[in-house]
Amino acid sequence: MSDEMAQEPRREVKLRIFRGMGNDPSTHRYDTFTVPHQEGMVVLNAIHYIQRHFDPSLSARWNCQAGRCGSCSAEINDVPRLMCKTSVDRFEGEITVEPMSAFPLIRDLATAVSDNWEVGKSIPPFTPKTEGTEPWKIYQQDVERSRELRKCIECFLCQDVCHVVREHKADYIGPRWVVKAASFDMHPMDALNRSDFLKDQAGLGYCNITKCCQEICPEHIIITDDAIIPEKERVVDRHYDPLVWAYRKLRGSK
Numbered sequence: 001m002s003d004e005m006a007q008e009p010r011r012e013v014k015l016r017i018f019r020g021m022g023n024d025p026s027t028h029r030y031d032t033f034t035v036p037h038q039e040g041m042v043v044l045n046a047i048h049y050i051q052r053h054f055d056p057s058l059s060a061r062w063n064c065q066a067g068r069c070g071s072c073s074a075e076i077n078d079v080p081r082l083m084c085k086t087s088v089d090r091f092e093g094e095i096t097v098e099p100m101s102a103f104p105l106i107r108d109l110a111t112a113v114s115d116n117w118e119v120g121k122s123i124p125p126f127t128p129k130t131e132g133t134e135p136w137k138i139y140q141q142d143v144e145r146s147r148e149l150r151k152c153i154e155c156f157l158c159q160d161v162c163h164v165v166r167e168h169k170a171d172y173i174g175p176r177w178v179v180k181a182a183s184f185d186m187h188p189m190d191a192l193n194r195s196d197f198l199k200d201q202a203g204l205g206y207c208n209i210t211k212c213c214q215e216i217c218p219e220h221i222i223i224t225d226d227a228i229i230p231e232k233e234r235v236v237d238r239h240y241d242p243l244v245w246a247y248r249k250l251r252g253s254k
Ligand code: SF4
Pocket: 151, 152, 153, 154, 155, 156, 157, 158, 159, 175, 176, 179, 216, 217, 218, 219, 220, 221, 223
């Protein structure tokens, strides 16, 4: 992969695009297209050009074209990226566009991501405190942390890049959903502790903090440092701190 800026203004862009149906591996192949270069062109523009001028059957998800909807996720030169935010000028030579490989293929660049929504539903929801809460006071640092964790556009690029999700999907909910749990846990008015859920049901222990998810997040959420590591620390405090363990044993609490 080359992420270097092209030295000379280019006149055309060559794309190698994965094609085929998810239920028929015999259809899987790569088609190559050459499209005219335009100033400010992103990969999604090139896909639209191909659909309009060469092959209307090329399937790809997109919606807002502005990096807000999280629909046009794909692997571009082996890295999960949003097609609408990836300039063709980042690359020299041919650009390879493939569907996200962590999810079942539907057709061409479109994958089935709906299982993610089911995982999301398993997270204990925000549960406001009912006592001693009037008036609500929230410090600016809590507002900023909450705002960061709620910036997620659910593009699932972090789920796609995570090797644990790829290899142990049934065991680990993945970085997007740890971010969601953390957005609840770190809200000062939330009454729940999700450590038991994260340890026993969400498989947080499988994450080995490679930070791959953090590096590719288009919203620049500091996924590992601001969500995953604090949640791991909470699990350790709750389950492995001997003082906390002794206190809970004495109180007979869970
Ligand atoms: S955390 Fe970032 S990479 Fe993951 S789904 Fe949200 S916006 Fe996408």
